[in-house]
Amino acid sequence: MKAFTVFMPVHNTDAYLNEAIESVLKQDYEDFDFLIIDDGSTDKSKEIIMSYSDPRIKFISAPHDYIATLNMGLEVASGEYIAHFDSDDIMPSNRLSIQLDFIRSHPDIDVCGGYIEMFGNINEIITWYPLTHREITNFFLWGSPVVHGTSCIKKEFIVRNNLQYSDDYIYCEDYKLWVDIAKAGGKFANIPETLLQYRCHRAQVSTQHHSEQKNGSLIVRQEAIEWFVSNIEKNTSLGMEVVEKFLPSWNFLNMHNMLTPETYVRTIYEIVDKLRDRKIINV
Template sequence: MTTPASPPRVTVLFPVYNGEQYLREALESLLTQTFPNFSLLAIDDGSTDSSLEILRSIKDPRLSVKVNPTNRGLINTLNEGLELVQSEYVARMDADDIATPYRLEEQLAFMDAHPDVGLCGGYYERFTDTESIVVRPPTTHEDISYALIFDNVMAHNTVMFRRSVLERYRLRYDPAFAYAEDYELWVRFARYSRLANLPRVLVRYRFHPANTSSRFKTEQEATAAKVRHIHRANLGLEPQVGDALLHRQLFDMRFEGDLRQLNAAGTWLSKLYRIGVWRCRQNPVSLFVQFNRLWYSACGKLADDGLTVFLQFLRKPYGMFGNPLYTLKLAYRCWKRTKIA
């Protein structure tokens, strides 16, 4: 294959650390893209297996290999790569995943057509040796911004950055947010640029015991909780002590608090509703219906406290003006003092 005549518009940033098992398949999926004018920057981060030999065996002029003599870790390696990239766009890929053939072509076309979007991801297929599922995150900026309140909804190995946004705001991965560094970066991106996910599978994500999300699940969740707090504050939610726990319990429909905490939960939902509608442009009717169900569930957990809980339920608009069936069911539960198990 000959070197493209024009400078590559996209650089795929491809960190590798002891990835020999799936490395060739990942590389093949990138080097057979329908869009050929890209560069592939592989950074071997001190691998002790045959990863570096595999990288050096690939004779494609689009592939360049940088070697870290010792393992510097993923965040340092990614930031090192971002400093080296000169192309208009930067795409991310991991050494154990598989890009769909049209991935770069479709993302590039979307980014060219939407200059206000600085970060673009997409659907992905999460697979193991025995099963697979297509994950369909929200696609519009408003829906992504709202969903980031709850969790990371942009898969790291599907994203493409606009380098001008990265450089203008000096956006890099923050070592203080290890194991959720991508989530934290998306939250900062959302302050300066619009986000998007393409409604098409861009990557096949191989889930196995060596994944970061498998090996460091506890640490990842603790860091992600910090990121959620930051994003809520950015949106104007002004989180108070205990709000994160209430938030998780409400949306898991597993409220465990007392009457005082129930009042705090109702206040939190009210604040979240305003932010969802006014800042994140969520459908007010759909959000109201959802919050009516969540509020009924939380109040139902304390129905054994009687009519006090029912009156608390009615003090909120998503209680008073919600589904009449929920209102009747809660009234009956409070009368019988039978809580939701």
């Protein structure tokens, strides 16, 4: 079994596709499978993919259904880890070797990601992502803490827990999957290295569907809050006070628009962090 299957879904990215594919094939760690699934492209993407003869490439053509394509990737990937990558980005040549070194020295980690370098409409290296499991799961209360295109997921964990991407969260499907993995007991880490050159352009999904992505993310955030609450130790006086008194009052104020969204989330975040300090939340 290969250590990695690099999984790249493709939908109408012919302008960037050669550069994306070449960046994967030029990894300094070469022993991996490269699964490319075309998600119903109507441009020249399929022709570009089929022009490559590298034996590491496995190509599948599928009808356009992005979530179904992502789940097909989870199912078909044969590597020990699934390394996600988007077809309009560039993979630094040392990404796989960096992640391999990390996962071999941290076998308890089920999902690991890293930093990104943005280019195109925005040029910036993003290094503020949380690093440890606790920091990452706390960050669920703000948003997605692992960049999907840097993520490396343990395939065995996905299979054992019967996890997949959800059709109900099409524009924040990665954020939802991270929360589901945490609920199943998965462990997270981000590596403080740049693992992706992230192309910013007007045609990308996060730009075209920003409103839908934001609304879906609010639902996932609420699921994360409920997950933390469900893991509060109820046999402690502080835990009971938070569950029975504070949270109902705080939710009432939030429901009636008496709190700013930032105040609501920041306070929940601080409570969760303090309860984890006192071992009253153990996740």
